[in-house]
Amino acid sequence: MLQLRGNPFQVRWVIMSTLLVGIVSFYASFFIMKKYHSNDNNLDHYVEIVSIVLILSMAYFYVFIRLYYNGDLLTYFISYQTSIQTPPYLALLPATLFAILGIVFQRYHHSIKQQGNVYILKNEKLELELALVKSQLNPHFLFNTLNNIEYLIKKAPDKASESVIQLSSLLRYQVYEMPERKVKVEKDINMIENYLALELARLNNPELVMFKKTVTNTDVLIAPALLFPFIENAFKHCNLNELDAYIEINLKGSDTIIDFTIKNSKYESRSIENPAHNGVGLSLVHKRLNLSYPNLYKINVEDLKNSFSVSLQISLT
Numbered sequence: 001m002l003q004l005r006g007n008p009f010q011v012r013w014v015i016m017s018t019l020l021v022g023i024v025s026f027y028a029s030f031f032i033m034k035k036y037h038s039n040d041n042n043l044d045h046y047v048e049i050v051s052i053v054l055i056l057s058m059a060y061f062y063v064f065i066r067l068y069y070n071g072d073l074l075t076y077f078i079s080y081q082t083s084i085q086t087p088p089y090l091a092l093l094p095a096t097l098f099a100i101l102g103i104v105f106q107r108y109h110h111s112i113k114q115q116g117n118v119y120i121l122k123n124e125k126l127e128l129e130l131a132l133v134k135s136q137l138n139p140h141f142l143f144n145t146l147n148n149i150e151y152l153i154k155k156a157p158d159k160a161s162e163s164v165i166q167l168s169s170l171l172r173y174q175v176y177e178m179p180e181r182k183v184k185v186e187k188d189i190n191m192i193e194n195y196l197a198l199e200l201a202r203l204n205n206p207e208l209v210m211f212k213k214t215v216t217n218t219d220v221l222i223a224p225a226l227l228f229p230f231i232e233n234a235f236k237h238c239n240l241n242e243l244d245a246y247i248e249i250n251l252k253g254s255d256t257i258i259d260f261t262i263k264n265s266k267y268e269s270r271s272i273e274n275p276a277h278n279g280v281g282l283s284l285v286h287k288r289l290n291l292s293y294p295n296l297y298k299i300n301v302e303d304l305k306n307s308f309s310v311s312l313q314i315s316l317t
Helices: 008-036 042-069 073-082 088-155 157-176 185-200 228-237 280-292
Strands: 209-215 247-253 257-265 297-303 307-315
Touching (some): 008 042, 088 157, 088 185, 157 185, 185 228, 228 247, 228 257, 228 280, 280 297
Antiparallel strands (some): 257 307
């Protein structure tokens, strides 16, 4: 501000002029910098801002001369040379300060917007990765189930109709529930029971497979078919035709946690797919856990000489 001395009329005009110059300078630099973010030619934009600051400063200085020297620029410079007066370069101060504020505010606004865009992109990336993992699991699941049905048709044609109904339920689950981010745990349990029924129907000793469930709230939501690959993997690597073979499945659930354990016998010379390594089915489950429950799950895998077990706890809060 050049000067606040003088009568009330002059002071009011100086204040109004300062505010007007500041507002125009602020918004001009704000929108010019906004245009800069969408254009790589940033030097031209800074030239525009400097030009506007100079024009506003000259207009501000002209108002000052009109108010205090009746528009006589020569009188002002004579007075400035002979007495202590406000330096003319201070006319640059309001427009420059508000232009800088406009630039800073636009950069801050752009930074916040960029952070929001990064957050949205991360969410979209997460959705795409999750969809990719699900699409990779689906063919693997269907292939094994159809093999089971084929076996049942050859061994027990009278049970084929029931098996087809169970397969239909499994496929319905895949079509309508798998695309969802979360489903009721009751639906997952039904899917597991249908799969077990298909597997047990072709066994001579179905009592070798045990499934215990203790779920206090069947309406609690979990990622769909998250536990299924562990069960599928157990059947794949366990020879249930042997008398000492077994598969033990235990599922506990509450409003805040899912506790799942599975243990099975295995061929002595075979190593089960480890979720953290190269197995297709279980490695994808590991990826799904990271995507759906980051830092909210604990998994423990024990691959022993004659047995394999997985313990998984998922926090739902």
